Amino acid sequence: MKKATLMLVLTMAGSLAASAQDFASRFMMDFSKDTTIHCQTISPKMMEKLVNVHRKNNERAEARQLIAKLKSARIIQGADKPKYFLHAEKMLKHNRQRFIPLNQSTARGNNQIFVRRKEDFIIELIMLNKDSAAGTFTIVNLTGDMDDEFIRVLSGNK
16 A cells, blocks of 8 residues: 555656746747747756857856756747747746746846746746847746856856
8 A cells, every 4th residue: 555655646746747847848838830939958068068168268167157057948949920929928927926027127128038036046047039130039948046146147247
């Protein structure tokens, strides 16, 4: 009986873990048959390789600290169709108790940044970008244990 109960609990925990998705995964589920939009996942290991190739030695340490705070990075790109940007905004508004603007200036316009916090950590960061001139739509979705220092360094503020 104990084994059966343990198996049931483990199965339920696995189901819950599998259903926990980031913003990019949820967005792509809604456009699964759309071939004009694509999602790329970049692993922390791949990011570290890029840092080693493109940074000077003194910048590598800071970049490694940033990467250590990330679990995943997903980039969604597609043509600048209004439905994509509007759908992403709708998803964020529908989950406004979960996703909040990074600050007031990032809450509207063609470039928007939202975060999901857990205590003092940012566990998910979503950047929406609609570039009508280039005809592109982009979502960058970072997950991990990021903090305000991470945002400061990422934004280039010293």
